[in-house]
Amino acid sequence: MVTVEEAIKLIDQNTNQGPAENKKLEDALNYILFSDVFSPIDMPPFRQSAMDGYALNFQADLKSFEVIGEIAAGSSELFDLKPGEAVRIFTGAAVPDSANVVVQQEIVERKENKISLMKEIQIAQNIRPRGEQISHNEVALKKGTVINPAALGFLTTLGLTEVVVHRKPAVAILTTGSELVKPGTPLKHGQIYESNSVMLMGALMNYGFEKPTMVKVKDDLASTSQAIENLLAEHDFILISGGISVGDYDYVKEALTQQGVQEIFYKVKQKPGKPVFFGRKENKLVFALPGNPASALTCFYVYALPALQKFSGISQPGLQKVKLKLNKSFAKKPGLAHFLKSTISGDIVTISDSQSSAMLNSFAQADAMIYLPADQENFPENSTVDVLLIR
Ligand code: AMP
Ligand code: MG
Numbered sequence: 001m002v003t004v005e006e007a008i009k010l011i012d013q014n015t016n017q018g019p020a021e022n023k024k025l026e027d028a029l030n031y032i033l034f035s036d037v038f039s040p041i042d043m044p045p046f047r048q049s050a051m052d053g054y055a056l057n058f059q060a061d062l063k064s065f066e067v068i069g070e071i072a073a074g075s076s077e078l079f080d081l082k083p084g085e086a087v088r089i090f091t092g093a094a095v096p097d098s099a100n101v102v103v104q105q106e107i108v109e110r111k112e113n114k115i116s117l118m119k120e121i122q123i124a125q126n127i128r129p130r131g132e133q134i135s136h137n138e139v140a141l142k143k144g145t146v147i148n149p150a151a152l153g154f155l156t157t158l159g160l161t162e163v164v165v166h167r168k169p170a171v172a173i174l175t176t177g178s179e180l181v182k183p184g185t186p187l188k189h190g191q192i193y194e195s196n197s198v199m200l201m202g203a204l205m206n207y208g209f210e211k212p213t214m215v216k217v218k219d220d221l222a223s224t225s226q227a228i229e230n231l232l233a234e235h236d237f238i239l240i241s242g243g244i245s246v247g248d249y250d251y252v253k254e255a256l257t258q259q260g261v262q263e264i265f266y267k268v269k270q271k272p273g274k275p276v277f278f279g280r281k282e283n284k285l286v287f288a289l290p291g292n293p294a295s296a297l298t299c300f301y302v303y304a305l306p307a308l309q310k311f312s313g314i315s316q317p318g319l320q321k322v323k324l325k326l327n328k329s330f331a332k333k334p335g336l337a338h339f340l341k342s343t344i345s346g347d348i349v350t351i352s353d354s355q356s357s358a359m360l361n362s363f364a365q366a367d368a369m370i371y372l373p374a375d376q377e378n379f380p381e382n383s384t385v386d387v388l389l390i391r
C-alpha cells in the first residue's frame with residue numbers, strides 16, 4: 001500500500017513521453033509539439049499597412065500631398081513616391097518602400113487629388129515592419145507547446161501545413177463483471193447496467209484522447225487473461241474496471257500476473273478508490289481501477305490521466321490544482337487521503353452531499369474534487385484546501 005503522493009510519483013517514473021508523429025496541421029488541434037517549429041518566412045512578409053488611409057513620402061513641414069494612385073490589399077503594384085506624394089492604401093496592403101508613414105483616413109481632408117493632414121503625425125506610424133511578428137528561421141513555437149486554435153492559426157500564417165507532434169496513446173478499456181448488462185436489455189434480478197466503460201470513454205475524449213477500444217468480460221480468469229493479452233498487443237494503455245479487489249470473483253490481479261504485467265503498486269491510502277493497481281509490461285501501462293463507479297473515475301483523474309497526458313507530451317500533466325475555502329467543517333480519521341466531490345462558487349468550494357463510491361449522482365454535478373491529505377483529521381469551515389478542477 002502506498003500513499004497518494006508515492007503513487008503519483010511511481011506513475012510519473014514509469015511513464016515515457018510518446019514518440020514523434022507527423023500531423024497535418026488541420027488535424028493537429030490539441031496535440032503537443034515534439035520539437036521547436038521554425039518560421040519559414042518573415043511575418044509580415046512585407047511592410048504592411050495597419051490602417052485604411054494614405055501612405056506618404058513625408059518630409060518635415062509638408063502639410064499637403066498629391067495622391068498618385070491606390071494600393072488595395074493583395075495588390076503587387078509598385079510606386080515610387082517623391083517627397084510630397086501619397087497613395088491611397090488599405091489595411092493589409094504592401095506599403096511602398098518610398099513611403100515613410102501611413103496616416104489613417106480619419107485625420108486627412110481630401111480635395112480631388114490633394115490631401116492635407118489635420119493632425120500631427122509620427123514617422124513610421126501605422127506601418128507594420130517586415131518580420132515584426134517573427135523573422136525567417138526564428139522559433140515560432142517551442143517544443144511542448146499545446147496546439148490550441150491560436151497556434152493553429154499562427155502556424156498557418158507562416159504557411160506551414162504539417163507539424164511534428166507527440167503521438168497520442170492508443171487506449172483500451174476492459175470492463176469486468178458478470179452482473180453487468182448493456183442498457184437496452186431489461187435487468188434480471190441481481191444485474192445492473194454497465195456504466196464504467198462509457199464514463200471512462202467520456203473522460204478520455206473530454207481530455208482530447210482518441211476513442212478507446214472497449215472490451216467486456218465476465219468474472220472469469222481465462223477470459224480476463226486472454227483479453228489482457230490481446231489488448232496489450234495493440235495499445236499503449238489498458239484501463240481495467242473492476243475485479244481488482246479481494247472478492248472470490250476478482251480475477252484481474254491474477255490475470256495480470258499471468259500476462260507478465262509487473263506490479264508497480266497495488267492499493268493506495270485513499271478514499272475512495274483504495275484497491276487500485278498500476279503496473280507495466282515493457283512500455284505498456286496498465287491501470288486496474290476499482291469497479292465502484294465514483295472510485296473508478298476518481299482514480300482515472302488522479303492516476304491514469306497524468307500518465308496519458310505525459311505520454312501525449314503535456315509538460316504539466318494532471319488536473320489543475322487551486323486553493324479554495326471550505327464551505328463547512330469536515331472531519332475524518334487519519335490514515336487515508338480523501339477526494340471529495342464538490343462544486344465551486346467564487347473562492348468557496350462546497351462538499352457535495354453524496355460521497356459514496358458506488359454513486360455518481362453528485363459526481364455528475366461536480367466540477368471539482370477536494371483533496372484532503374491523509375494525516376490531517378480536522379478541516380475547519382473557511383480553511384484553505386487543495387481543489388482539483390475537473391472538466
Ligand atoms: P468490483 O470492483 O468488481 O468488486 O465492483 C465493485 C462494485 O462496482 C460492484 O457493485 C459492481 O457491480 C460495480 N461495478 C463494477 N464494474 C462496473 C461497471 N462497469 N459499471 C457499473 N458498475 C460496476
Ligand atoms: Mg466485479
